[in-house]
Amino acid sequence: MMLRKRAWDMMRDDFPIVREDASLAEAIRVMREAMVDAPDSQVVVVQKKSGKLVGAINLWKLFKAVKQSVLKDENLKEGGEVDWDQQFANACLICTQLRLDEHLITNPPVLKPNEPILLVLDTFLKSRRDWALVVEGEKVMGVVYVTDVYREMTRDMVKLFK
Structure with missing residues (x-):
C-alpha cells in the first residue's frame, strides 16, 4: 500500500x-x-509572471536575511545600549527594500508528480532538505514536506502494529 504512494x-x-x-x-x-x-508550511515558491519556476525561499533563508538586516546597524556591534524596538523597526524597513533574488534557492529539490514514495524520500536525503517541489514541465504543481511523507509511511505502519 505505502509503496504505491506517489508524490502527487x-x-x-x-x-x-x-x-x-x-x-x-x-x-x-x-x-x-x-x-x-x-503551520508547518516553510517554503515560498518564486515564479516568473509566466508561472515558470525561478526558485524558492525557505524559513532558514528568511531567518538569515532578517538577521543580516538587523546586524547592519553599527550600533549593535559596539556593545552599548540598544533600543531594540527601534532596531526592529529599522530591520523591517531594510527588509522591504531587500531583493528576494539575493536569498533565493535557485536549484531546489524537484520531484515529478508520479515519483514513488521511496524516490521522494531519497530526494529529501540527497538534497538534505525537508521539502521538495513537485514540478511537471515548467509548472510547480505542489510542495511535499518530509512531514507529509512521515504521515503516509506511519499511517500504514500503525495499522500493521494493531
Missing part, C-alpha cells in the same frame, strides 16, 4: 507563491499567511 498523493497543491520581483518583506508576508492554515 502527498503534495500540497495550495502553497505560497511570489513573483521574482517581490521583496523579502512580501515573501515573509505570504509565508506568514500560509502558516495560518498550514
